[in-house]
Amino acid sequence: MKPMTDPTPNDVFTRLKTMVERYRPRPDMPDFAGSALLDLSIGNPDLAPELRWRQRLQYFVSRDDLHGYGEFRPDINRHLRQRFAAYYQRRFLPSDAPVLLDPERHVVDLLGSKEGIFYSLLACLAPGEAVLMADPSYAVYQSCAQLIGARVELFTCDERGQPQLGSLRAEQLAGARVLVVCSPNNPTGVELSPGKLREVLDFAQRHDLWVVIDRAYAEISFELQSNGTLGGAALPEPGALSRVLELHSLSKSCGIAGWRIGFAAGAPQLVEKIRAAKFNTDFGTFLPLQCVAAEMLDELETIAARNSTIYAARMRRFVAGAASFGWDIPPSQGTFFLWAPLPPGFAGDDLQFVEALFEETGVLLAPGSGFGPGGAGRVRIALVQSDKILDEALQRLHKWRVSCHPDRINPVLPH
Template identity: 30%
Template sequence: MIPAKRIHTVEEYYFSRKLREVRSLIAAGKPIVNLGIGSPDLQPPTVVVDALEASLHDDTAHKYQSYQGIPELRNAIASFYKNNYKVTLNADTEVLPLMGSKEGIMHISMAYLDEGDEVLIANPSYPTYTSVTKLLGAIPIYYNLDANNNWLPNLEELEQQDLSKVKLMWVNYPHMPTGAKATRTFFEKLIAFAKKHQILIINDNPYSFILNDEPMSILSIEGAKEVALELNSLSKSFNMAGWRTGMVMGKATHIQHVLKVKSNMDSGMFYGIQKGAIKALASSKDWFTELNKIYAKRRQLIWQLATKLNCTFSTETAGMFVWAKLPKENTLSSEAFIDKLLYEKNVFITPGSIFGTQGEGYIRFSLCVTEEKIKEVINRIEA
């Protein structure tokens, strides 16, 4: 059987392929420490797990659920945005729960893109933005980010391009993989840019509470709902990556378009997960304070590790990664550099090149590893 032509536009996801290699090394007895993946190793709030367990005996627990999620969950999302971002949302029309924000990337793209439409995608950025764009027959148009502009788009440069075919623009702040933070002034300029060119902006915002003193939503900018959607997730903020719980927020018309796609793709989120998510979203700010104490200690150690490798990095970043520039004397590509560490020191780090050509010459460390393991890696590098 011949697969669709679209399947040839994408490659297997890097981590899917590379982690098979890492697992094979572990199976062969190698003591691999994985500093590559941003999968939280900490537990969710206890009340979240308790809520899931308690919900299993509810009358509706095992039935099909609403495509829009139960009302209590939408209300919890709206309250969370009000309390933490100062954003007012109509829980009935401007909030749509998702089975992880990754599915939202596909649903939004399917709702808005026709074959041949163009999509502005950052370089470097999350590879899924490109993959989904290509799968739908749309055309990725890359805009370069670099350290000199704090990894923010140069809107003046973009203004010089032909933007007539651009439908969507993906942004992601706090930025993955670099950890750069957007300013309110930048978001204001971005919204003005979107209105001028009639481009739908999607801010992918799952990292705003990790090592970040000023969480911000693009929807807090005046007029943003007209031209912007925001994706968010409980994966990083509440250590619930495997629960696949996310949401998209924005103008009712935009949400309705996304719902048309989503309602044909699934039969609702499991009830118990929704009940757990409600409890997570009601957490006090103390939860983030305690979580960030752990990540701050780990980040200090990762900075030590990066320094041992003669890498340089910014200390003014957010999120659960450290983005580090390879040493000037290094002659290896980022993939070759991390492979050398993998086979000689039994440590896996993510090469920056998988996020785009602008990521070449960088590597990314995850903070989702215990202090003891990071210290172990430091000792291996020193040996």
């Protein structure tokens, strides 16, 4: 049996991490490259929380009564889950809708939504059973499935990035227990349309599947509904609370990725399994963080709007800058990622392109094939740097493209 710690077969991001750690500017790099590494490969937010939230954290850290295990302060944890349920109600349901989530049955807090991916799959799957996921999709889904010993079955997406569940064959569905989707999607930046969300839920009901919806980027969405709520929420749909689990995060919306605060909300059976697993692996989130997060949830729309506005402006700026030298990049509907074809003049292997670009210019992008075969020929660009750095990255890429010779990464240079 393969050891659980073995790298997954498509472990491109371990390779990228090693490239960053070993990066040293070459003496013979072209003048336009500069010496600084410009890392646009990983979605590590650069926007810090406002000073007042750091001060609130300092206050709670200064209290003597908040340094024990989080698990043994149920009063604080209950309040946190109540605030999440209230936020969900306010943000994703019409103002006249009945209360949807019971904080005791439907909500569990997480050390970030990334661990929620692992625990949700652990709650749904036994070794040898199958998880259905999109191609391309966030590489961690496959990694977590393989750690559990589950089988991964991929379905394709259409030209708009929407899931094509009809592409799944009968043998792929055999032994399938859970369907994983992401909206807004990492890496493509596409939101599930209302019709496609309903199709996902209907498909899951027909095939008796759990549904895990990764909503880590829910607040980094650029398309509000007509009633002012955010789209993409599945739990209000008829029957969803019995089979759907949504994963939410404060990392991107609040600029606190290192604080590790997230939530799983939905089907009580899965919530209880996650809670039991976490009791055996950790004793809860650091209490001062729970206290601050509860306060942030009450103002999350305002906090997230600040960050989302900045990311949207960066996206417009980068797309326009790329278009100025003929690189047509479609804007995303959400997330802080751009999902781009290779620039004009280049064709073929996206990983080879990324490695050559990095070696020659110090600019690092994520190769699309790292997200599955369906990502081949694309790159993911994380807009988690300042305008100045993003402009510099574009300038280096453009000058490098102009300077390329025919023997480099199979360029197809325009006539």
